Amino acid sequence: MTDEEARIKSIGGGSLLIAWQLKDKRALVIGGGEVASQRVESILTADAFITVLSPENGLHPRTKRFIDLRSDRITYHARPFSGPEELDGADIVLTALDDNDLSRSIVEMCRARRIPVNAADIPDLCDFYFGAQIRDGPLQIMISTNGNGPRMASLIRTKLQKGLSGREGAAITKIGRLRNKLKERAPGVGGQVGKERMEWMTAMCNEWAMEDFTLLDEELMDRVLDEGWEKNKRVPSLNDIEVRRPQIQSWITTFILPALPTATAFVTGALAATLLLTHRPRP
């Protein structure tokens, strides 16, 4: 069996990680505690309409703040869950209750109506899990341990965050705009034009430093497309579009970052030598 065949045979045991487009769809959150407040934030991120159902004395201050500040998206009913008719019109249901039996019966009602459901206290019955998230503009990263270690997911998020510059979201926003402008100039789906567009965008992303995309405004994007796409379908340099990196940024990327490994090795070596010399055993 080849490695690829073995890999294919071993696929499985995870979840389908997808970016669910919930914009303007209807989400029902049953419960108003701390977990519910986290659910509300996740769903607000996806621009859905939310109904929260919970007695007022069980509202967590964060849930209350969301309800007060986002009445454009959130409808609040200050009462306990009353029965299956509450589920009418819901595209997604989330329970965050301190009542396991009620959670279980709501899951059953959702199953009967084929509404995707997450019950915060019954992983085995969930259609999907939440995960730890990193968000930076259009960039979203989700970490899942598939129910094994939610706290670990949160810690891994913190680790990953340290490896990001914080400018990825801004760069991706610009790339999105550039892609749309390119599609306006070279419209059509699939075929030769689609292939050329994809090759060009792939080369742009591969060859430009991510930070450089943040330098583009509308006019510069047009220049990138004039110079790079219209003329000869090649990737233009910053020079070609007459742009210079801000001095400090170019200084860091040109000199400091490449020299960092050598400098670190040098300092470590010097420290080790000093330690050896000063702690030599006396004859």
Ligand SMILES: C[C@@]1(CC(=O)O)C2=NC(=C\c3[nH]c(c(CCC(=O)O)c3CC(=O)O)Cc3[nH]c(c(CC(=O)O)c3CCC(=O)O)/C=C3\N/C(=C\2)[C@@H](CCC(=O)O)[C@]3(C)CC(=O)O)/[C@H]1CCC(=O)O
């Ligand atoms: C990632 C995150 C996303 C979010 O909730 O948005 C999330 N839980 C988070 C935190 C967290 N949850 C818990 C602790 C205490 C420490 C610990 O147990 O580790 C902490 C830590 C903390 O609060 O820091 C307790 C807990 N969690 C579940 C149960 C029920 C059970 O297991 O029976 C119990 C009670 C267990 C008990 O009674 O002992 C179940 C689930 N929690 C999930 C997601 C799904 C699996 C995700 C995955 O494995 O990747 C799953 C299966 C269902 C779901 O919720 O969708 C969020 C981090 C958000 C962030 O930091 O950004």
Ligand SMILES: NC(=O)c1ccc[n+]([C@@H]2O[C@H](COP(=O)([O-])OP(=O)(O)OC[C@H]3O[C@@H](n4cnc5c(N)ncnc54)[C@H](O)[C@@H]3O)[C@@H](O)[C@H]2O)c1
């Ligand atoms: N999945 C996770 O990440 C995670 C993490 C921690 C806890 N949990 C579990 O999630 C559940 C919720 O946790 P929490 O900290 O938000 O609890 P909580 O006690 O703060 O909240 C429970 C909420 O349920 C509401 N409620 C109770 N009966 C209701 C009813 N009949 N109709 C509508 N609302 C009702 C209460 O008003 C309250 O708002 C617990 O079962 C907990 O074990 C899950």
